[in-house]
Amino acid sequence: MWGKMPSILILNGPNLNLLGTRQPDVYGAVTLVDIEKMCRSHAKALGLGVDFEQTNSEGSLVDLIHQAKGKHAGIALNAGAYTHTSVALMDAISSVEIPTVEVHLSNIHAREAFRKTSYISAVAIGQICGFGAQSYTLAIDALARHTGAQG
């Protein structure tokens, strides 16, 4: 189904395009371009291809999840604030049945109470949060194991 090299979708939601300048005390100085580069080299070493996307629109995130069906073996999703609000994203993940790892740079459990609620967690294989940019590479490791790309 996946051709020669399985691939994963790394999907980023609202405001993550501003990483580097956005609340650096919370999210660090790393930019989304830096994270993309880290993810590409990390995934390549594990034998995984990567599509890396960011959009500020909830509907576009839903569309990108739909389009991953039959194309990607797994999804690493940082849904940003939609994590805490979006039944539509939760339903999209359930609908495509693609193993999804929930990712956050910050430890959402150590912040405001509303960030402890995640609609993504209910349908994700797991959640990785609190490790800054490294949350993404940890998610790739988890997906590599889960998809069998790495034993």
Ligand code: DQA
């Ligand atoms: C975030 C955490 C969310 O609560 C927040 O709305 C974000 C970023 C993170 O990566 O830590 O936009 O998903």
